[in-house]
Amino acid sequence: xxxxxxSSSPNTDGLTARCVGAVRSGLxxxxxxxxxxxxxDAGVGVCRQCSDGWGTCRTDxxxxxxxxxxxxxxxxLDADALVLVTxxxxxxxxxxxxxxxxxxxxxxxxxGDGSPLAGRWFMGVAAAGGSGGGQISCLEQMERLVGHIxxxxxxxxxxxxxxxxxxxxxxxxxxxxxxxxxxxxx
Ligand SMILES: Cc1cc2nc3c(=O)[nH]c(=O)nc-3n(C[C@H](O)[C@H](O)[C@H](O)COP(=O)(O)O)c2cc1C
Numbered sequence: 789x790x791x792x793x794x795s796s797s798p799n800t801d802g803l804t805a806r807c808v809g810a811v812r813s814g815l816x817x818x819x820x821x822x823x824x825x826x827x828x829d830a831g832v833g834v835c836r837q838c839s840d841g842w843g844t845c846r847t848d849x850x851x852x853x854x855x856x857x858x859x860x861x862x863x864x865l866d867a868d869a870l871v872l873v874t875x876x877x878x879x880x881x882x883x884x885x886x887x888x889x890x891x892x893x894x895x896x897x898x899x900g901d902g903s904p905l906a907g908r909w910f911m912g913v914a915a916a917g918g919s920g921g922g923q924i925s926c927l928e929q930m931e932r933l934v935g936h937i938x939x940x941x942x943x944x945x946x947x948x949x950x951x952x953x954x955x956x957x958x959x960x961x962x963x964x965x966x967x968x969x970x971x972x973x974x
Pocket of ligand 1: 797798799801802803804879880917
C-alpha cells in the first residue's frame with residue numbers, strides 16, 4: 789500500500805516541508821508507505837493548450853508535451869492515495885503544483901469513472917504564511933480538481949503561522965486515519 793505525496797515548495801525546511809513530514813509520519817504510523825515527489829524539481833512545464841485547445845490529453849489521456857509530467861503522472865496513477873501539499877501563493881496553489889494539476893486534470897477528467905484515480909482518496913494541505921489570507925481559495929482549487937478527476941475527498945486542510953503547531957498535529961492525525969482507511973479497504 790503506497791500513498792504518493794506531491795509537494796510544491798522550493799524550500800526544503802519551510803512550512804510545506806513540515807506538513808510533508810506530518811503527513812509522512814501519520815501514514816507510516818498507520819502502516820502505509822509514503823513517497824514524496826517534489827514538483828519544483830520534476831521538470832513539469834505548463835500546459836500548451838495544443839491544437840484547438842485539446843491535444844492527446846482528450847483522446848488518449850496522455851499529454852503529448854514530453855517533459856517531466858509523464859513520469860509524475862505514471863506515479864500518481866500507481867499510487868493508492870494522493871496527498872498534495874502546497875504553499876499558498878496568491879491565494880492559490882504554487883506554480884509548480886498548478887502546472888502539474890492542470891495537465892493531470894486534462895488527462896484524467898474525460899475518462900470519467902474509467903480513470904484509475906476514480907474512487908481513490910485525495911488529501912490536500914495548503915500551507916499559508918504571510919497574511920494567512922487565501923487559505924480557502926487555495927483549498928477551493930483542490931476541491932474543484934478532486935471533483936474533476938473523481939477522487940474521493942479525504943481531507944482538505946490549511947494552516948498558517950498562528951495555527952501551525954495545532955494543525956500539524958491535525959495533519960498527522962488525519963494522515964494516520966487515512967492510512968487506517970486504506971488498510972481496511974485493502
Ligand atoms: C509568491 C508568494 C505568494 C504568497 N502568497 C501568500 C498568500 O496569498 N497568503 C499567505 O498567507 N501567504 C502567502 N505567501 C507566503 C507563503 O504561503 C508562506 O511563506 C508559506 O509558508 C510558504 O511555504 P514554505 O515555508 O514551504 O516556503 C506567499 C509567498 C510567496 C513566495
